Amino acid sequence: MRAFADLIDRLIYTRGRNAKLALIGDYLRVTPDPDRGYALGVLTGELDIPAVKPALIRALIEERVDPVLYRMSRDYVGDSAETVALMWPSRFETSYVAPAKAGAAASGRALSIAAPASAGVTDLRLAAVVDRLLGLSRSDAPAVLADYLDRLESDERFALLKMATGALRVGVTARLAKVALAQAFGLDVEAVEEVWHGIAPPYTALFDWAEGRSEQPTAADTPVFRSFMLAHPMEDLRVSMADYAAEWKWDGIRVQIVNVPDKDGVSQTRLYSRTGDDVTGSFPDVAGAVTVPGVFDGELMVRGEFQGGEAASFNALQQRLGRKAVSKKMLDDYPAFVRLYDALFDGAEDLRPLPWTERRARLEAIMPRFDATRFDLSQLIEADSFEALEEIRAGARDAAIEGVMLKRRDSPYTAGRRTGLWYKWKRDALTADCVMMYAQRGNGRRSSFYSDYTFGCWGVDGDTGDAVLTPVGKAYSGITDEELKFLDKFVRNHTLARFGPVREVEKTMVLEVAFDSVHLSKRHKSGVAMRFPRIHRIRNDKPAAEADTLATLQRLVT
Known part of the structure; x- marks a missing residue:
């Protein structure tokens, strides 16, 4: 796990494409089978561990630290795996003990020494961890995962959780990982793509071919994917x-x-x-x-x-x-x-x-x-x-x-x-002037900024006949870094209420939203849904009362 965690950590802090290719290539060349194959499966999104779900991880951490503290920390950090990896108590740390569900006094919370877990795990090589997780039942998963988290360092815990949930975001696409493999072993990337979907992690046949131990795997008799x-x-x-x-x-x-x-x-x-x-x-x-x-x-x-x-x-x-x-x-x-x-x-x-x-x-x-x-x-x-x-x-x-x-x-x-x-x-995008209603922190490098905005248009209250803002969409893309800082400051200075990680803001900021089309939707209160909404520009020149109406969007429905 140590080498894999180091790779993930370095990829997170490496910007350039060529530098990422070099990091992955170096790892694949020096790491033995089947560790490197499973790592490649994680990077390409091909590894699925069905027994480990986000709800399980959340339950485990809330047994060990105050749930309110965890949720506040998660809101601040913006990433569940990173929050859990940092907050998880090591094997002999004092840890939070939840009160009993029945008959517990209000002061039932206490601190105690966590006893060493025992799930029968003796090898923390990446392949051993993956094989163990892949063979887990839902009932066995909590004890085994907790034992791993007890025994790993924080960066290893982060890598483990990202691997287990399939939520790895380190700026590496599946295509980039395949290019890195091809470059590391002097293969043609299109030839790698040709056989990729006929081979499952840990890709032993692929590495045997890459290192000259066997012929190129064949896609014959197999309905494999070819790159578009x-x-x-x-x-x-x-x-x-x-x-x-x-x-x-x-x-x-x-x-x-x-x-x-x-x-x-x-x-x-x-x-x-x-x-x-x-x-x-x-x-x-x-x-x-x-x-x-x-x-x-x-x-x-x-x-x-x-x-x-x-x-x-x-x-x-x-x-x-x-x-x-x-x-x-x-x-x-x-x-x-x-x-x-x-x-x-x-x-x-x-x-x-x-x-x-x-x-x-x-x-x-x-x-x-x-x-x-x-x-x-x-x-x-x-x-x-x-x-x-x-x-x-x-x-x-x-x-x-x-x-x-x-x-x-x-x-x-x-x-x-x-x-x-x-x-x-x-075709040219459609646009509508909408009013920001709610904001939430983003993920990754935007986790410290309020960058996800829910916006609405003016409708009519069925009971009173008054104009009322109704949410019509949510967007986080289309703005520059300077615009992001401006909107983040607006959210912080004009918050009306907090609902967990979401802030309700004063209804004064108008955003021109671009979108590809509008469709009728029974799932949304407004009755419509935008396709691919993104912030086109900030309308400082326009008062909220002059934003567009639901009737305007409904006329655009296709």
Whole structure:
């Protein structure tokens, strides 16, 4: 655990990308198996320890320190794992003892010497810790986790808790960790991506290949994920339509459909999100309809009852996202389909090196083999000039479309963002002037600032008919460091009430909020929900009484 904790600590305080790559690479080269494999699983978010949940950790710490003190400290620090790691009493420290639940006097709290725990743990190597945690039942987890926390130093406790809860945030993406592995052992990162999802932590086969003990693992007979090709924002760039093809940017989630036969010839299908998460279980209706072998790229949406079978809003799709089990009613009410726009493999044939025009032709030829009720083809936009495309794009919002994609006609399908190949030209954001109502501290480097703001618009009280502010959204992004300091000072100087970590503030600060769209929502008191809200600017020039109304937002509902 010591080496892993040191790695996490150094990654937290290292800013540069290349420096982070070097730190991870050095660790992977000198750390033995299977420790390094489990560490890599933590960094990439692939390690799941189901027996340890945040509620368990909170219960353990509140048995050992005053719960009020813990919650106040958590509010100040802004991170549960860091707070617990710092406050956890060592094995022979005096520790807080909670009063008995029945018949305890008000003065029942006392201090006592914590007895040494005994959970049968003798080895604090990372691999031993992970193996033990992975094999835990919910009933055994409290004693084992407490024993680990008793025996570790504070930075090791922090690393353990982050690992156990899957909440590690050290500025390292899964992609960066894979790049570090590739660079450390002289591998091609795309080759690493190619086999990644066919291997589970601690990735023994991957390291055997990296260090020359075996051949590259193969993805044959396994429906593995391939990295998506991504687009750069269009910004102020103008391109020639002779070099680029245009198609609509649909408002769903990007998915990769992988269908391969296993060794016995039985078809296997997986659906992967843009981050490589397996979402097959959430969309069994789509996966079950795939009969065409290959790998395909597209946008997953649901059909709308009132759109003539066309795509419904993103809000409708959200009803199905993240569900491990989907009821028949959910399948009937929100039928999913995929709008395809690229082909990576046709059967076992790799099409990615081909130019976009050839891949598009192959996809068009393949489309008749797909179930037309679950799959259709993303249509191209006919525009003979960039100016003509601008005019067409201007109508994107009225058609409930997110924007336009521009794809260079001769571009191969390459992983990641490559300059000059694909561009996304999103529709212009909507804005509304809202009033700050509540604020909460952020996380990470913003944990000392009130950086998360709940804002509202003016509605009408149903009983009195008076104007009343109703919350319509929450945002924490879009502001500069100087604006953050200004708003933090406003929150501290204009607090009306405190509700745990949340402060209610005077209703005088107007924020111009930008957002992509508005949808009806039964979960929100206002009846509407913004998609991707962010602070656009601070409106010091505008009084709160002139902020926008709920009726204004309702007119924008798509």
